[in-house]
Amino acid sequence: xxxxxxxxSLKKIPFLCLLGITIVLFDGxxxxxxxxPSPFHITLSHPDGSDDVLAMTDYRRQNIRVSNDLAFQTExxxxxxxxxxxxxxxxxxxxxxxxxxxxxxxxxxTNPDTHGADTDSSDSDTGSGxxxxxxxxxxxxxxxxxxxxxxxxxPGSGAENGDADTPEPEQTALxxxxxxxxxxxxxxxxxxxxxxxxxxxxxxSLQLYANLEHTTFLADTGLTIYTVLDKKLTPSTMTxxxxxxxxLTNHQFKKIYLMLGINEIxxxxxxxxxxxxxxxxxxxxxLQPDAIIYLQAILxxxxxxxxxxxxxxxxxxxxRNEALQSLVDNExxxxxxxxPAMCDENGYLIDSYTFDGVHLQAKYVSxxxxxxxxxxxxxxxxxxxxxxxPAPQPQAIS
Amino acid sequence: xxxxxxxxxxxxxxxxxxxxxxxxxRYRNLTLFGGSLVFYALGEPVYIFLILLSVYINHxxxxxxxxxxxxxxxxxxxxILAMLYDFGMLFVFKYTDFxxxxxxxxxxxxxxxxxxxxxxxxxxHLALPLGISFYxxxxxxxxxxxxxxxxxxxRSIVTLGTYLCMFPQLIAGPIVMYPDVxxxxxxxxxxxxxxxxxxxxxxxxxxxxVLLANRIFLLWNxxxxxxxxxISTPLxxxxxxxxxxxxxxxxxxxxxxxxxxxxxxGFSIPENFRFPYAxxxxxxxWRRWHITLGTWFxxxxxxxxxxxxxxxxxxxxNLFVVWALTGLWHGSSWNFIxxxxxxxxxxxxxxxxxxxxxxxxxxxxxxxxIVLIPVTWVIxxxxxxxxxxxxxxxxxPFLNGSSIWVFGTQxxxxxxxxxxxxxxxxxxFSTPLxxxxxxxxxxxPLTILILLGIFWLSIYYLVISVNNPFLYFRF
Numbered sequence: 001x002x003x004x005x006x007x008x009s010l011k012k013i014p015f016l017c018l019l020g021i022t023i024v025l026f027d028g029x030x031x032x033x034x035x036x037p038s039p040f041h042i043t044l045s046h047p048d049g050s051d052d053v054l055a056m057t058d059y060r061r062q063n064i065r066v067s068n069d070l071a072f073q074t075e076x077x078x079x080x081x082x083x084x085x086x087x088x089x090x091x092x093x094x095x096x097x098x099x100x101x102x103x104x105x106x107x108x109x110t111n112p113d114t115h116g117a118d119t120d121s122s123d124s125d126t127g128s129g130x131x132x133x134x135x136x137x138x139x140x141x142x143x144x145x146x147x148x149x150x151x152x153x154x155p156g157s158g159a160e161n162g163d164a165d166t167p168e169p170e171q172t173a174l175x176x177x178x179x180x181x182x183x184x185x186x187x188x189x190x191x192x193x194x195x196x197x198x199x200x201x202x203x204x205s206l207q208l209y210a211n212l213e214h215t216t217f218l219a220d221t222g223l224t225i226y227t228v229l230d231k232k233l234t235p236s237t238m239t240x241x242x243x244x245x246x247x248l249t250n251h252q253f254k255k256i257y258l259m260l261g262i263n264e265i266x267x268x269x270x271x272x273x274x275x276x277x278x279x280x281x282x283x284x285x286x287l288q289p290d291a292i293i294y295l296q297a298i299l300x301x302x303x304x305x306x307x308x309x310x311x312x313x314x315x316x317x318x319x320r321n322e323a324l325q326s327l328v329d330n331e332x333x334x335x336x337x338x339x340p341a342m343c344d345e346n347g348y349l350i351d352s353y354t355f356d357g358v359h360l361q362a363k364y365v366s367x368x369x370x371x372x373x374x375x376x377x378x379x380x381x382x383x384x385x386x387x388x389x390p391a392p393q394p395q396a397i398s
Numbered sequence: 399x400x401x402x403x404x405x406x407x408x409x410x411x412x413x414x415x416x417x418x419x420x421x422x423x424r425y426r427n428l429t430l431f432g433g434s435l436v437f438y439a440l441g442e443p444v445y446i447f448l449i450l451l452s453v454y455i456n457h458x459x460x461x462x463x464x465x466x467x468x469x470x471x472x473x474x475x476x477x478i479l480a481m482l483y484d485f486g487m488l489f490v491f492k493y494t495d496f497x498x499x500x501x502x503x504x505x506x507x508x509x510x511x512x513x514x515x516x517x518x519x520x521x522x523h524l525a526l527p528l529g530i531s532f533y534x535x536x537x538x539x540x541x542x543x544x545x546x547x548x549x550x551x552x553r554s555i556v557t558l559g560t561y562l563c564m565f566p567q568l569i570a571g572p573i574v575m576y577p578d579v580x581x582x583x584x585x586x587x588x589x590x591x592x593x594x595x596x597x598x599x600x601x602x603x604x605x606x607x608v609l610l611a612n613r614i615f616l617l618w619n620x621x622x623x624x625x626x627x628x629i630s631t632p633l634x635x636x637x638x639x640x641x642x643x644x645x646x647x648x649x650x651x652x653x654x655x656x657x658x659x660x661x662x663x664g665f666s667i668p669e670n671f672r673f674p675y676a677x678x679x680x681x682x683x684w685r686r687w688h689i690t691l692g693t694w695f696x697x698x699x700x701x702x703x704x705x706x707x708x709x710x711x712x713x714x715x716n717l718f719v720v721w722a723l724t725g726l727w728h729g730s731s732w733n734f735i736x737x738x739x740x741x742x743x744x745x746x747x748x749x750x751x752x753x754x755x756x757x758x759x760x761x762x763x764x765x766x767x768i769v770l771i772p773v774t775w776v777i778x779x780x781x782x783x784x785x786x787x788x789x790x791x792x793x794x795p796f797l798n799g800s801s802i803w804v805f806g807t808q809x810x811x812x813x814x815x816x817x818x819x820x821x822x823x824x825x826x827f828s829t830p831l832x833x834x835x836x837x838x839x840x841x842x843p844l845t846i847l848i849l850l851g852i853f854w855l856s857i858y859y860l861v862i863s864v865n866n867p868f869l870y871f872r873f
Binding site (some may be wrong): 019033034204 | 404408409413414505590591593594597598601619622623624625627628804809812815816843846847849850853854
């Protein structure tokens with residue numbers, strides 16, 4: 001009798017019942033959502049094995065305070081590179097840059113999940129320290145070790161950030177590591193006619209407000225290095241959505257301007273970020289063999305945004321920018337740091353140029369484009385350059 | 399702590415509800431009072447003494463007023479004391495710096511023209527106690543009612559404290575008048591169906607806040623990021639609409655959540671919004687927007703001043719006072735006063751002749767509201783007057799003879815692409831239609847499932863915005 005009565009009253013409150021059941025289930029999956037321990041434990045793991053997505057139990061870590069002392073960091077970086085003239089050349093003294101790219105390739109080869117490459121295609125393992133790794137054993141950890149070591153050999157890489165007035169380079173020379181030095185030329189808007197810009201909302205503001213009508217933009221809000229190739233977005237030349245991979249398969253460009261990294265700044269580490277970046281660069285090279293790639297430094301944020309001490313902070317940006325420079329070969333992939341055009345001497349995006357501390361306001365976008373125009377790569381200086389390290393071989397598109 | 403947070407929904411609320419319902423009925427006010435103080439303290443640990451002091455002083459003075467019914471002088475003394483305390487506190491915390499800033503700029507002018515150097519007064523930089531504008535008005539209404547003799551003073555300090563601090567309406571209204579809930583404070587019955595109904599209302603409110611307001615806010619945020627002087631006129635209008643929807647669904651959602659929570663605890667908290675954007679005149683709009691605040695001003699300011707009964711000049715004066723105060727209540731800055739006075743002008747015009755036109759031709763009235771109200775919200779939103787002017791010139795480029803386009807790009811196309819569906823949804827939910835459907839099909843299994851979906855989708859959005867704000871505020 002009593003059970004019948006309870007059942008009847010429960011029928012009157014279907015929403016409450018359903019809500020209760022779903023909450024209990026939810027609590028079982030992501031234990032810790034309710035203030036008391038869950039009686040059920042349902043174990044679900046993320047497809048990637050990571051716990052990063054929907055980590056409910058961690059929802060209290062609202063403000064992760066990153067205690068990196070940016071002022072100290074920029075100061076020490078500037079001290080590394082005292083002579084102003086040196087700052088002119090893009091200063092890639094890292095002897096491991098080529099290695100790093102090879103490492104990534106090696107990693108790709110041994111990791112069938114990421115590229116689907118056959119393990120017996122042992123072409124790009126030359127020169128890398130991982131040629132002896134077994135197909136299964138050469139996993140991400142090894143590659144990241146290699147990246148860590150190369151990343152630490154990048155001195156003064158952030159120093160250009162402070163140099164607002166970068167003089168034009170005069171002499172031609174090779175870097176100590178054998179990487180060619182880069183020479184810039186001044187160009188006009190038409191230089192970008194056969195260029196494609198790939199990036200997040202910052203690139204999108206370039207698309208909207210830079211008045212580069214003949215340039216192609218593949219930009220979307222929230223784009224990350226992890227989603228850049230496969231996310232459906234609307235190219236500036238089209239009205240329908242497509243992916244970057246599809247678009248670049250069908251359209252060829254001479255220059256690729258790439259800037260990503262602010263959205264994923266709270267995800268992963270500089271190494272994991274850099275690894276994914278390298279994979280994307282490889283794919284871009286495959287898709288666009290004739291294009292040079294401008295790997296643009298992640299733009300800094302303003303002082304007031306930095307002082308909010310969230311995990312979006314200049315220290316993290318600088319760390320990742322440093323790591324990214326290991327991907328540059330100065331032959332196909334060039335480093336381009338526009339921060340001097342819009343940052344103060346401490347490397348902060350100037351407050352009056354921005355509302356949210358992250359994006360340039362529309363009327364200051366020209367600072368960025370002008371800087372890009374002043375820093376076009378003069379390619380004919382080194383028509384054929386033989387690197388002492390073998391360049392990464394683009395993988396055959398299967 | 400806000401209702402639309404995981405901490406509130408999954409931690410505070412379950413614990414509180416269990417404690418509340420295992421408490422014997424006669425002690426439930428105490429549980430509610432205590433729980434509300436915990437709720438308040440979690441968001442505002444410092445000024446909690448201020449609200450407790452307010453409860454204590456007003457409880458005491460209310461009793462004192464009632465204790466001497468035949469001595470009007472003494473009654474008046476206690477009454478004025480209570481008013482001075484309540485509005486004095488509000489003034490000190492909310493308006494001192496605004497006053498000092500204005501005095502300082504006056505001093506600056508005097509210094510410049512008289513060639514003397516008067517020192518500027520340093521600002522206090524007091525933080526605004528959470529919900530002070532709301533609870534001051536509530537407790538003031540109680541004291542005024544007691545003084546007028548329409549309300550018996552409350553003997554139990556716990557009951558009065560429960561009224562003032564009740565967490566559903568503590569920090570963002572609705573402004574509940576004491577008579578609305580006085581009976582329920584003494585004795586309330588909660589059935590399971592009422593509880594379920596309240597929960598549904600809460601889910602709708604949560605969806606309104608998280609799924610509509612928070613997301614349409616991104617369009618407004620994008621415009622601020624771009625910079626007001628760089629947006630095209632169509633985008634400026636889209637921005638004005640987006641902000642109008644954001645402020646409505648935010649406040650409406652919050653009020654709905656308050657009403658729902660009240661219902662779950664056995665209180666009937668009054669309705670605060672009745673589809674304001676479906677109004678056909680500005681006066682009509684204000685009968686539908688923030689109804690409890692409008693009622694407060696009408697009951698305690700407009701009608702005591704004489705309302706509209708003493709001839710046109712008096713009516714206009716009364717309207718002026720009410721709207722200047724309404725503007726000031728919303729914030730201590732000149733743009734809020736400007737905003738309030740704009741409504742004064744509009745409502746006075748409607749009282750004079752415009753109202754007749756709109757009553758005859760309702761379509762014209764709706765059009766007027768749809769165009770005008772977003773402009774008033776822009777004034778409300780932009781506290782810096784020079785930025786406000788910039789925005790106005792973008793809304794109305796003929797103001798300074800500029801072009802509709804700034805960069806030649808059709809930025810509004812992109813905004814429409816990104817936010818078009820959301821804007822359409824906002825328009826739909828501004829009309830009475832969805833609410834009517836809901837009312838008629840409350841028990842329908844489909845409705846239940848939709849509500850469940852709304853709830854969990856909101857939770858999903860809350861989770862991603864907490865775990866990674868940049869998925870939510872994406873760059």
